[in-house]
Amino acid sequence: MTIAFPPSLRRAALSFLPFLALAACSAPAILTGINAFVPGDGNARLAARGIAYGPDERQRLDVWTPGRPAAGAKLPVVVFFYGGGWVSGSRQDYGFAGSAFAGKDFVAILPDYRLVPQARFPAFVEDGALAVKWARDHASEFGGDPKRITLAGHSAGGYIAAMLALDPHFLRDAGVDPRTIRAAALLAAPLDFYPFTEARGRDALGQWPRPAETQPISFARPDAPPMFLAAGTADTIVRPRNSKALAARLQALGAPVELKLYPGKDHVDLAKALSRPFRATAPVLADSTDFLHRHAR
Numbered sequence: 609m610t611i612a613f614p615p616s617l618r619r620a621a622l623s624f625l626p627f628l629a630l631a632a633c634s635a636p637a638i639l640t641g642i643n644a645f646v647p648g649d650g651n652a653r654l655a656a657r658g659i660a661y662g663p664d665e666r667q668r669l670d671v672w673t674p675g676r677p678a679a680g681a682k683l684p685v686v687v688f689f690y691g692g693g694w695v696s697g698s699r700q701d702y703g704f705a706g707s708a709f710a711g712k713d714f715v716a717i718l719p720d721y722r723l724v725p726q727a728r729f730p731a732f733v734e735d736g737a738l739a740v741k742w743a744r745d746h747a748s749e750f751g752g753d754p755k756r757i758t759l760a761g762h763s764a765g766g767y768i769a770a771m772l773a774l775d776p777h778f779l780r781d782a783g784v785d786p787r788t789i790r791a792a793a794l795l796a797a798p799l800d801f802y803p804f805t806e807a808r809g810r811d812a813l814g815q816w817p818r819p820a821e822t823q824p825i826s827f828a829r830p831d832a833p834p835m836f837l838a839a840g841t842a843d844t845i846v847r848p849r850n851s852k853a854l855a856a857r858l859q860a861l862g863a864p865v866e867l868k869l870y871p872g873k874d875h876v877d878l879a880k881a882l883s884r885p886f887r888a889t890a891p892v893l894a895d896s897t898d899f900l901h902r903h904a905r
Contacts, residue, residue, distance in 0.1 A: 649711025677751025691763025766797025840873030
C-alpha cells in the first residue's frame with residue numbers, strides 16, 4: 609500500500625514516519641499510527657485485543673466499540689476482514705478500520721486469519737466462519753446485537769466476506785445459520801477472477817480441484833443478503849469488472865445489491881478512505897455504513 613498524504617497532514621506525517629519506519633511497520637500500520645493523531649470517530653476505542661476464536665495463533669481477533677456502550681445496548685455488529693492477497697496482514701495494522709466502523713455506531717470485530725503458505729483455500733474462509741460464530745456468541749458482551757451481524761472487507765478480505773455471505777455451507781459447517789448475516793459491504797473485492805492470471809490467486813486458490821467453487825459469483829442467489837459492492841474505476845489490481853459482474857448477476861436474480869464506483873480511485877484508495885486522514889477523498893465509509901445500518905435494522 610503506497611500512502612500519499614494531503615498537504616495539511618504532511619508535516620505531522622513526516623515527523624511521525626521515522627519512528628514507524630524504525631519499527632519496520634507496514635503501510636497499513638503507518639496509516640493506523642497517523643490515524644490516531646487526527647480527530648474523529650467520537651469515543652471509538654479498542655475494547656479487547658487478541659481474543660482467541662480458534663486454536664491457531666492466527667485465529668485471534670480485536671473488538672472496537674463506540675466508546676463504552678450503555679448497559680443493555682444492542683448495536684449492529686460488523687466483522688471486517690482486511691486484505692493482503694491472502695499472504696499478509698494483521699488486525700493490529702488495521703486499527704483505523706476498526707475505529708472507523710466503531711465511530712459509525714458498530715461493534716467492529718477484526719479477525720486475523722490463516723495465510724499462504726500456511727493455509728490455502730478454503731482455510732481462510734473457514735476461519736472467517738469461525739470469527740462470525742464468535743461474533744454471534746460474544747458480541748453482546750460488548751454491546752453488540754447478535755441478531756444484527758454484518759460483514760465487510762477490502763480486497764482479499766472482501767473475498768472472504770463474499771464467500772461467507774454467498775456460499776452458505778461455510779457458516780453451516782461452523783454451526784451458524786447463514787441467515788445470521790444481515791448484509792455485506794465488499795470493497796475492491798475479487799469476486800469473479802478465474803482463470804487465475806496472477807501468482808497470489810494461483811497460490812491461494814489454484815490447488816482446489818473445482819475452480820468454480822472458489823468464485824463468489826458462482827454462489828449468487830436470489831436470497832443472498834443485501835450486498836454493497838464498491839470499486840475504484842482506476843483499480844488495476846482487482847478490476848472493477850469483478851464488482852460489476854457480481855452486481856449484474858445478483859440484480860438479474862432479484863437479490864438486493866448496490867454497486868458504487870468511485871471515479872479515479874485505485875485499489876488502495878478504498879481502504880485508505882476508511883481512515884480519518886483520507887476520509888474526505890471518497891465517501892467509502894459513509895456509503896458502506898449507511899448501507900449496513902439500513903439493512904441491519
